Amino acid sequence: MGPPDRRPTPDRTVDVPVRNEKKGERTRRKLLEAAEQVLVTYDYHDxxxxKITEAAGVAQGTFYLYFSGKKDIFDEVVAELNRKVRHAMTEAARGATSRLEAERLGFAGFFRFTREHPALYRVIRQAEFVSPSALRNHYEKIAEGYFTPLQDAMATGEVxxxxxxxxxxSLMAVGEAIGMRWIVWDEAKEVPPEVFDEMMKIITRMLGGSSTEGTTEAVVEQTKRRRGEKV
Amino acid sequence: MGPPDRRPTPDRTVDVPVRNEKKGERTRRKLLEAAEQVLVTYDYHDxxxxKITEAAGVAQGTFYLYFSGKKDIFDEVVAELNRKVRHAMTEAARGATSRLEAERLGFAGFFRFTREHPALYRVIRQAEFVSPSALRNHYEKIAEGYFTPLQDAMATGEVxxxxxxxxxxSLMAVGEAIGMRWIVWDEAKEVPPEVFDEMMKIITRMLGGSSTEGTTEAVVEQTKRRRGEKV
Amino acid sequence: MGPPDRRPTPDRTVDVPVRNEKKGERTRRKLLEAAEQVLVTYDYHDxxxxKITEAAGVAQGTFYLYFSGKKDIFDEVVAELNRKVRHAMTEAARGATSRLEAERLGFAGFFRFTREHPALYRVIRQAEFVSPSALRNHYEKIAEGYFTPLQDAMATGEVxxxxxxxxxxSLMAVGEAIGMRWIVWDEAKEVPPEVFDEMMKIITRMLGGSSTEGTTEAVVEQTKRRRGEKV
Amino acid sequence: MGPPDRRPTPDRTVDVPVRNEKKGERTRRKLLEAAEQVLVTYDYHDxxxxKITEAAGVAQGTFYLYFSGKKDIFDEVVAELNRKVRHAMTEAARGATSRLEAERLGFAGFFRFTREHPALYRVIRQAEFVSPSALRNHYEKIAEGYFTPLQDAMATGEVxxxxxxxxxxSLMAVGEAIGMRWIVWDEAKEVPPEVFDEMMKIITRMLGGSSTEGTTEAVVEQTKRRRGEKV
DNA sequence: AATGAATGAGCTTTCATTCAT
DNA sequence: AATGAATGAAAGCTCATTCAT
Structure with missing residues (x-):
């Protein structure tokens, strides 16, 4: 299953000892990084x-010193990726002056992450069958991150x-679908600008705010300006 | 799309020879039905x-007379499920008098299908790792089914x-997400009415049409009437 | 554990197809024989x-076509050995004209079996930890074989x-202990005659019959005569 | 034989430093006690x-400072148990006024030990496969303990x-068999009185002495009296 | 058209033992 | 005197697939 031979198994992880890190912790970290790496190329079963211990450069038995089994390390990898995606989105949206702008930047950040980690995206979705609880946790954490900002924006009438x-x-779903269709499937470096614009028109309507700033036209205009196109 | 295959999903593999069906075709059909059945309970790897040949009542070797391997039959099962979901949605939307109503009915049909086939829903999602092409085909066929109606509705200004x-x-994504969150995860019999209404408000905005009929208020009103609530 | 390198693993079992035996049955029999053979040299864990499949000349996977696991085949081997020991004892005692003579012949038969199968003797005792039920069954079956004859002999006053x-x-225990001490431990070909005689004196007293024939002296006399010694 | 080691078997490894005991000796003792404890619950392979070092509260590596391997510590545990059983039997028989009475008390003591240490009984028998020499030593020591008394009793005509x-x-074998059958298998608190009496009748005959005191009838009478039954 | 015995690579996991610290 | 991280061989078992019948 999966694409087992697209790339050869990476032989070793480069072991850069982190400062103040004990021997055991370093081995654990090496295993975690190796697992992430292997899960980029192979699906859970493969x-x-x-493969993980080989990539980490340790003996097979060593694995069980740090993890209780395959599912255990998988869950940790998922949790780490979850942290990374959310971080990427939050960072991207930082400094936005409106909810709509925050959405635009957040989506852009998510797509950038998707592009940079096309296989890790697969890992997250795989969790649905391997570790349902990890998957739920993933989506719920992202959804929760949306909650307060949206609530606030509703209070001001912006949404x-x-x-x-x-x-x-709903917003999360649209982002995921567009990312899957126009980045992962197309193995593209980014969502084509016209698709992104079109999507933002839909997102704008979904938010359905009343302020001028949030209208479809205004958004398209802003975006074009940013790209240096003429309005 | 005609009404293909009106038989309900068989609970067990009962071999009722179809008229004019040769022996070989019957065995093939038995295997396909058995695979579908087994995939309801077990995931791809399990x-x-x-298990499939046992459920079909044939010897293991027989399997390879009709399918080239496990992935092969999986692809065929996915294709059949795809046909069924699309059929369920199309049938549900039949007779709608507006695009919005068609959406409402279509989503309701999709949720009903999700509720009735919670495991089959999982099968489709699993295709992402087992057979990416099957998965693409699945989503693309559903999206294509939307294309013409939406195009027409845009022409009339309804959308x-x-x-x-x-x-x-985008619409497909929202439906899937809501179905996953409020039916599959909650193991619920239906999307709670208030969630459905809220979702329809969002869908309505997504369509963003100009006709009175399509406004949020109008839709909520219609729905309440249908439920016998006072407006 | 155990003496792992006393003898090399036997490479193959000579496969003499038994008449009217189907392919599957033959493989099963080969595995059973190979297991018995391997258990002669190695203990349960080793x-x-x-090793078993190699000795049988089949692939490892084939094993699971016929046995559910290691304990399964072990139980069958124990059951077969049990059948063999009881057969050996019964055959040996056949034709005895008194209970005491039956005991003497039976013990001699048991010792002969012990000598011919010193390692199989070990297998039986190993069952105590591997498969307690198999062990119980073993001793109970032997004890049951004693029951009726002893009961009859009690009725006639012979015992x-x-x-x-x-x-x-008690009789079974004495036989086992003497066999362990003077055959297995000493790797001897038989229980030394003087030990056997001494044991028979004790056995005679254990039976405690009243008939002249059964007295210690009479038995020793008989035995000596048989050996051609002078009385 | 003096009264060595009157401390009860410790339920848990509590490290009470023994006077004049150096650190190294204490660690060694802790390991030995922990091994005994673990072997009560698990068989040799498990x-x-x-588990042993954890129970002893030391690191795994420490084990090899005191024992050359697993078999080494096992042998020592067996030797210690052997000391305990023989001690239990000797103590029980102390004060007997005849060989027969000594047997009766000795058997009772052995059964009591068996009842109190059902798992340790298993440990001894396991030695047969783990460490044949330890097993031989065990039985030989017990047999030797019998030797002189029996020899003396034969001289006086008591036996x-x-x-x-x-x-x-032979006596040892009978005791072991009855203990296995009626205590270990039945998970009973004691050999049922009627079985014990019956066994003693057989033992009496095995001893085959001439003195009145030793006759079957006399023994049964004594026993009944002890139990307060009327003769 | 069908059978089903046989394959063998591959999996996860355990554990006695070593050795640098 | 003690640690505990690391080892790596070996185990039992599964399963997609093949092929002689």
Whole structure:
């Protein structure tokens, strides 16, 4: 299953000891990094302990000194990726002056992450079958990150009133679908600008705010300006 | 799309010879049905050829007379499920008098299908790792089904102008996310009415049409009437 | 554990197809024979499936077509050995004209078996930890074989009255201990005659019958005569 | 034999430093006690060094400072148990006024020990495969303990003349078999009185002495009296 | 058209033992 | 005197696939 021979198994992880790190901790970290790396190329079933330990440059038995089994390390990898995606989105949206701008920047950040980690994106989705709880946790954490900002924006009228959680899930879903279709499937470096613009028009309508700033036209205009196109 | 295959999913593999069906074709059909059945309970890796052939009542060797391998039959099962979901959605939307109503009915149909086939839903998602091409085909066929109707609705102004394909993907994504979150995760019999209403408010904004009929308020009103609540 | 390198693993079992035996049955029999053979040299834990299948000349996977696991085949081997020992004892005692003579011949038969299968003797005792039920079954079957004859002999006064089962267990125990001490430990070809005679004196007293024939002196006399010694 | 080691078997490894005991000796003792404890619950193969060192509260590596391997410590544990059983039997028989009474008390003591240490009983028998020499040593020491008393009793006519060693082995065997059958298998608190009496009738005959005191009837009478039954 | 016995590579996991610190 | 991280061989077992019948 999966694409087992697209790339050869990476032989070793470069072991750069982190400062103040004990021997045991370093080995654990090496294993975690190796697992992430192996899961880039192989799916859960094909990502064997043998491949992981080989990539980490340790003996097979060593694995069980740090993890109780395959699912255990998988869960940790998922948790780490979750942290990374959320970080990428939050950082991208930082400094936005409106909810809509925050969405635009956040989506752009998410797509950038998707492009930079096309295989890790696969890992997250795989969790649905390997570790449902890890998957739930992933989506819920992202949705929760949306909750308060959307609630606040609803209070100011920037976003149409409603249940912030349902809106959060809807926005998240659109981003994921567009990312899957126009980045992962097309193995593209980015969502084509016209698709992004079109998507933002839809997102704008989903938010349904009343302020001028948030209208479809205004957004398209802003974006074009940013790209240096003429309005 | 005609009404293909109106038989309900068989609970067990009962071999009722179809008229004019040769022996070989019947065996092939038995295997396909058995695979579908087994994949309801087991995921791809646990659904062994042995389980499938046992369920079909044939010897293991027979399997390779009709399918080139495990992935082969999986692809065929996915294709069949795809046919069924699309059929369920199309049938549900039949007779709608507006695009918005068609969406509402279509989503309801999709949720009903999700509720009735919670495990089959999992099968489709699993295709992402087992057979990426099957998965693409699945989503693309659904999206294509949206294309013409949305294009037409844009022409009449019922839906805001734009790229019908991107809107199709966005709508599909929202439905899937809500179905996953409120049916599959909650193991619920249906999406709670208030969630459905809230989602429809968002969908309505996504369509962004100009006709009165399509406004949020109008839709909520219609729905309440249907439920016998006072407006 | 155990003496792992006394003898090399036997490479193959000579496969003499038994008449009217189907392919599957023959493979099963080959595995059973190979297991018995391997268990002669190695103890339960060291008698790996790999060694067994190699000795049988089949692939490892084939093993699981016929046995559910290691314990399964072990139980069958124990059961077969049990059948063999009881057969050896019964055959040996056949034709005895008194209970005491039957005992003498039976013990001699048991010792002969012990001598011919010193390692199989070990296998039986190993069952105590590997498969307690198999072990119980083994001893109980032997004890049961004693029951009726002893009961009958008690009725005729040939053996002192009492509980035949407790006497059966006591006789069995003495035989086993003497066999262990003077055959297995000494790797001897037989229990030394003077030990055997001494043991028979004790056995004679244990039976405690009243008939002249059964007295210690009479037995020793008979035995000496048989050996051609002068009385 | 003096009264060595009157401390009860420790339920847990509590490290009470013994007077004048150096640190190294204490660690060694802790390991030995931990091994005994672990072997009560697990059999040889499942009693891992990890479990033993954990129970002893020392690091795994420390084990090899005191023992050359797993078999080494096992042998020492067996030797200690051997000391304990013999001690239990000797103590029980102390004060007997005849050989027969000594047997009766000795058997009772052995059964009591068996009942109190059902798992340790298993440990001894396991030695047969783990460490044949330890096992031989065990039985030989017990048999030797019988030797002199039986020899003396034969001299006085209390026991029928013969080879004391063969009689010793026979008696030992009967005790072990009855203990296994009616205590270990039945998980009973004691050998049922009627079984014990019946066994003593057999033992009495095995000893085959001439003095009145030793007759079956006399023994049964004594026993009944002890139990307060009327004769 | 069908059988089903046989394959063998590959998996996860355990554990006695070593050795640098 | 003690540590505990690391080892690596070996185990039992599964399963997609083949092929002689």
């Amino acid at each position: 990502a064997s302990i043998a 149409a009133p409603g249940d912030p959680m349902i809106l959060a899930w | 659904a062994s050829i042995a 805001a102008p734009g790229d019908p394909m991107i809107l199709a993907w | 008698a790996s499936i790999a 002192a009255p009492g509980d035949p089962m407790i006497l059966a267990w | 009693a891992s060094i990890a 029928a003349p013969g080879d004391p060693m063969i009689l010793a082995w």
